[in-house]
Amino acid sequence: MRKRAVKDMDMADSSTLNRISPAINISFNVLFILFALICIIPVVFVFIISISSEQSIKLNGYRFWPQEFSLESYLFLWKEGKMIIRALGVSAAVTVAGTAMGVILTTLMGYVLSIRKFKFNSFFTMVVFIPMIFNGGMISSYVINTQFLHLKNTLWALILPLCVSSFHVIICKTFFKLNIPESIVESAQIDGASHFTIFARIAFPLSKPIVATIALFLSFAYWNDWFQSSLYITDTKLFSIQSLLDHIQRNMEMMAKNPSLGVTLQQYMNNMPKEGARMAMAIIIIVPIACTYPFFQRYFISGLTVGAVKG
């Protein structure tokens, strides 16, 4: 074994030499193809169900290869579009507003904590830090948000509770500390700049990578959130797309509002493509994420590694 390795060293450099054998490479590849399939097959399956005709689902159940393909589920959703478009609007508005607010609040605090000479630095550090180890829990947050802040059935209930996280603030602080030298801040101050100016003109523009990372974390969190909605929203007009999906899991009928002429609501409900439309809704939620995440993936990873550096 050793002899052969040494002999090979003369011909190949170590990086190609130190490889697993082709047979093992192939078997690893097979294994990873299998895992990758397990990860995406549910989506493919749900997509196939969404384009199966309701009749073939009734006959054979969900199948990878249905008897008959049909776009009736999507057509139905298109016809009943009001509710979905509204829910998509709510989700988009909450995502945009929440991400913007979150980024501003997080970077502001991160900047403040990154200034070592700040007199009250330790106080504000505690403000950010204590919630990381202790929190009020679900019940008392619920009681405060509904009875003290009166957020029930408002869009604020979806936006505010998620907008700051101590983890993000600390990532941000670390980034500023590592990338914005104190000497720059000091020289700007000597030139008469206030901290607002320094933040807006120097720190924020220099922190694009970390802003991108935090914005991504936040926007995926907002887009995927259904929990706040299930706690605080009972008004169907304020349902986000996720909570709409959550509700129709139990009650598809709430989607049916638009019977065509000459059909009673009952008949209309009986004829609607219940199973397919449910799955089509899920696909509508997945598509924007599936199309965007491969491009943003590296920011997620870099964000997590930045977080690991202690500042």
Next chain:
Amino acid sequence: MKRGIRLKTLNSNTKAKKRKATKGDWELTLMAVPTTIWYILFCFMPMFGLIIAFKDYKIQPGKGFIYNVIHSEWAGFKNFEFLIKSNDLYVILRNTIVYNLIFIVMGSALAVILAIMMNMLHSRKRSKVYQTLMFFPYFMSWVVAAYFLDAFLNYDNGLINNMMRDVGKTANQWYMNKNVWPFILVIMYLWKSTGYNMVIYLSSISGIDQTLYEAAVIDGAGKWQQTRYITLPSLKNVIIMMFILNVGKIFYSDFGLFYQLSQGAKGSIFNSVATIDTYVFNALKSATPIGMTSAASFFQSVACCITILVANAIVKKIDNESSII
């Protein structure tokens, strides 16, 4: 040299504490105000709200939270007594802790093994494709994941029941069968988190000094020996840190996993799927007096605080740089 710099900053820090507040300090304070208000409203107020665990909290129509708290009677530990006497406490505690332990052990073992294997693949391009595909479930919400699961387990239409009917067996009510749920939950947890954890471990593997491997090859070490004596020891610290930090959160359960997948975490599968969080949530949605539910919530907050502090103390012993405090 490094110590010198540290000493210097320490000095300037102590100076900063003693001097009067300058204009710059007030500007910074002003900038911190919005976020601090957020923290007060959404983090510190709920901490104060924990007081209702010790109250016979009643909501009077038209009155605010503070009024209600002041006018509710003290209940002492009555809420806790109620919680302890109910049989549910044992079940939800057991489920929360045992599931978390299984998730931590199996989750990190699988992720580490896959990361090491992924790193050995010949083709970088393929490895990137696999990573991207395996990262996908991480971006799905549990509501969507519940739909995926339903496509397979649904009684009338689900794929598994279809196949069972095809071969002449009777279909199974999966959503009422409490024996299969531990497996379903573990599989779904691994499905959603493994890709993500694998990528994290992979990034720390790529940080290992390549000359170590070159030296090992010259010494005649095979791939297995390299993994055993170089890769795993280099990953040891990361693995231990992740392990301990996850143990710190052992009283928290991933609410969506337990609640959405099981479609409510109640009924005949309650014993297999209910955790502290699903229990509290279901109680909140029902007519149970809020004081009693808040006792469970209070317990969770305090227990979690303790485990986080203990876990962090242990991390500090092992590697000071990785602790959070």
